[in-house]
Amino acid sequence: MIHSFWRRYSLAKSLTIFFVLLGSIFIVYFVKTLLQPSVTENKVDKSSQEVAPDRLPDTTVSIVGDISLADNWSVMPAYDVRGHGVDGILSAEALGIMRSSDLMVANSEFTVSNRGSAIPGKAYTFRANPDRLSIYDDMGVDLVTLANNHVYDFQGDAFNDMLDAFEQRNMPHIGAGHNLEEAKKAYYYKAPSGQTIAFVNASRAEKWGIDTPGATDTTGGILLCYDTADFVDAIKTAKANSDIVVAIIHWGTESSHVLEQVQIDTAKEYIDAGADIIVGGHAHTLQGIDFYNGKPIIYNLGDYIFNDMSEPTAIFQFKLSPEGELKYYFIVGWQENMFTRILSGEERQNLVNQVESWSPNITITEDNEIVLKN
Secondary structure (H helix, E strand, C coil): CHHHHHHHHHHHHHHHHHHHHHHHHHHHHHHHHHCCCCHHHHHHHHHHHHCCCCCCCCEEEEEEEEECCCCCCCHHHHHHHHCCHHHHCECHHHHHHHHHCCEEEEEECCEECCCCCCCCCCCCCCEECHHHHHHHHHHCCCEEECCCCCCCCCHHHHHHHHHHHHHHCCCCEECEECCHHHHHCCEEEECCCCCEEEEEEEECCCCCCCCCCECCCCCCEECECCCCHHHHHHHHHHHHCCCEEEEEEECCCCCCCCCCHHHHHHHHHHHHHCCCEEEEECCCCCCCEEEECCEEEECCCCEEECCCCCEEEEEEEEEECCCCCEEEEEEEEEECCCCEEECCHHHHHHHHHHHHHCCCCEEECCCCEEEECC
């Protein structure tokens, strides 16, 4: 009897200990599993934030021709009357390309000041209030070229005001300065993948008397390249400090797609000096495209949004891969009634066919890529 009692007592004690231990395990599991966040979930969230992509994206640089924000010319009055900001002068597609570019470059073809008097006898003179420069921000413009034949239209004080206005807005500009050293200075853009792209700018636009002075060691003006020595020197300096040099030149015969021999000859000279890409403006129309030693020459982009004329235009674009590969694109458009749009369909193809007819060594694909013929 006594032995039977102790057996029952021992069994009850063992069962009690078993259930106490089982309850403790359940409590520990409940606290760790049900009340705390999932360890696996935390790892997924963290990795999604910290893991870098396998490959950096391409860097996209876009360049357009002449822009006028002058108060005394056709585009700004239309801009004011329409009351839609930049949407009133540029199509949504054009603005989308400009704003989405990593670097957007435009030729600024006017002076910026509330002072000065027009150069006597000059047929067309353009001047904008400094407040107009905010429109460049709305367009997505990051860098402007100033080596052209209209930045000095209202003479020295206005020219200096223009330089100061760009400085005050922290907007990079090339091709002009208070002296030759400034006018020759390159703008260096550091691509996200680490490569450095340099931009230099010069002009040889005026043919019947030079109203726009060239900068000297002691006086302000633009960088002229009738004599190529200073521009060649600027290109060589830029090349020594960068991976890619883009040389932008104001040249050519107005309203003509026919090239001047000097464009052909000096484009090659600039490439031999170290330029990797040549882009031209000033002709108020498009001109042909060529390659020299594997380097593209875009002879003229024409006007982008400049006047009340109906004329073709284009956005030149290049894309730089992290591995250093370059691809080139020519996106054609049309300026009409102070409004610029990107062409598509038959309109696009007709203009592309024209450009190709002036450019026997290249084709432009359906996705706008410029391809050198074999």
